[in-house]
Amino acid sequence: MEILRTVDDMRGWRARLSQDIRVGFAPTMGNLHAGHVSLIHTAKAHADLAVASIFVNPMQFGPGEDLESYPRTLEVDLAKLQAAGADAVFIPRVEDIYPEGIDQHTSVDVPDLTDVLCGAQRPGHFRGVTTVVSKLLGVVRPHIAFFGAKDLQQVLVIKKMVRDLLINVEIVTVPTLRDPDGLAMSSRNGYLTPEERALAPNFAAALTACALTLQNTSSDVSETIDIAKKALEDNGFTVDYLEARRTSDLSLSPAPNDEIAIFGAVYLGTTRLIDNRVIPI
Numbered sequence: 001m002e003i004l005r006t007v008d009d010m011r012g013w014r015a016r017l018s019q020d021i022r023v024g025f026a027p028t029m030g031n032l033h034a035g036h037v038s039l040i041h042t043a044k045a046h047a048d049l050a051v052a053s054i055f056v057n058p059m060q061f062g063p064g065e066d067l068e069s070y071p072r073t074l075e076v077d078l079a080k081l082q083a084a085g086a087d088a089v090f091i092p093r094v095e096d097i098y099p100e101g102i103d104q105h106t107s108v109d110v111p112d113l114t115d116v117l118c119g120a121q122r123p124g125h126f127r128g129v130t131t132v133v134s135k136l137l138g139v140v141r142p143h144i145a146f147f148g149a150k151d152l153q154q155v156l157v158i159k160k161m162v163r164d165l166l167i168n169v170e171i172v173t174v175p176t177l178r179d180p181d182g183l184a185m186s187s188r189n190g191y192l193t194p195e196e197r198a199l200a201p202n203f204a205a206a207l208t209a210c211a212l213t214l215q216n217t218s219s220d221v222s223e224t225i226d227i228a229k230k231a232l233e234d235n236g237f238t239v240d241y242l243e244a245r246r247t248s249d250l251s252l253s254p255a256p257n258d259e260i261a262i263f264g265a266v267y268l269g270t271t272r273l274i275d276n277r278v279i280p281i
Contacts, residue, residue, distance in 0.1 A: 001081060002088040010090045010139050022047040025142035025169075027133060030054040031071040032080045035177040035185040039146045040084040042174050046144055052081050053090040053136055059102050060128030071187060090140065097135060107131045110164070113157045113250050117263050118274065121240055129154060130161045137162075137169055145169050150176040150184045152261060152276045156250065176275075178204065184275045191271040202235045203266055203273055210262050211277035214244065225262075232266060240265035240272065247278060257281055 004010045017023070024043030028036050036052075043050035054077055061067035074091070081089050098105050107127050113119070114126035137145065147155045152173075159171045177185045182204035183197075192200060210228040213219050221244050229239050242264045245252055261278040 031187040238267040
């Protein structure tokens with residue numbers, strides 16, 4: 001596995017590849033878990049070579065968020081990527097990505113999709129995501145890139161960015177990996193205390209119950225969401241948002257035969273968890 005530490009290293013490695021080599025790419029912020037590893041396995045199944053990146057992106061963290069404390073486990077991450085069969089990993093420094101600093105850097109904004117859900121609760125977050133992803137796609141130049149379905153809003157935002165900016169890459173959504181008790185795998189799960197970790201699966205259970213109710217009955221959406229919110233609050237969660245939205249444009253008013261998803265973000269103590277459930281048409 002090639003370890004590429006600078007933009008020039010990454011560009012040089014990519015330039016040496018034959019034009020008929022198909023490259024798959026999985027961008028990460030490190031502290032890898034089995035969900036990240038599944039991105040590499042999927043990349044290996046869809047492409048000739050699999051490239052990962054590890055970069056804790058300061059532009060997507062807001063004031064008071066966990067940038068400084070975000071877990072950094074580089075040596076363990078590299079071992080996991082090696083075992084998963086990654087062919088290369090790009091691990092740039094902040095000054096490689098933002099040489100003039102974040103405040104002086106060009107940014108990429110995706111309208112509408114970033115005004116709701118996590119975008120409303122974390123102003124500027126998606127500007128950081130789309131800016132860094134556009135840069136990573138530019139330097140890695142993959143044919144196909146892989147993102148986890150747990151961050152469904154992020155996937156939708158990135159797909160629109162790629163379409164709008166005519167970036168020649170296919171974006172593939174990889175199913176969410178879950179612990180046996182249903183909790184979606186996340187690097188931030190490590191912040192949970194043992195007591196909070198025992199409660200955390202109730203989040204996934206509430207989303208599942210909500211989605212099944214809406215899928216199998218003619219129940220009122222708002223009433224069903226309110227029942228799920230109360231169940232979460234009764235189990236010790238603080239609900240940041242819980243909403244049913246179209247997966248096409250994240251609007252609140254689906255028409256018949258529109259695919260919708262239940263999007264949720266909650267706090268257990270100081271730990272913020274996100275998850276979703278797509279309701280098939």
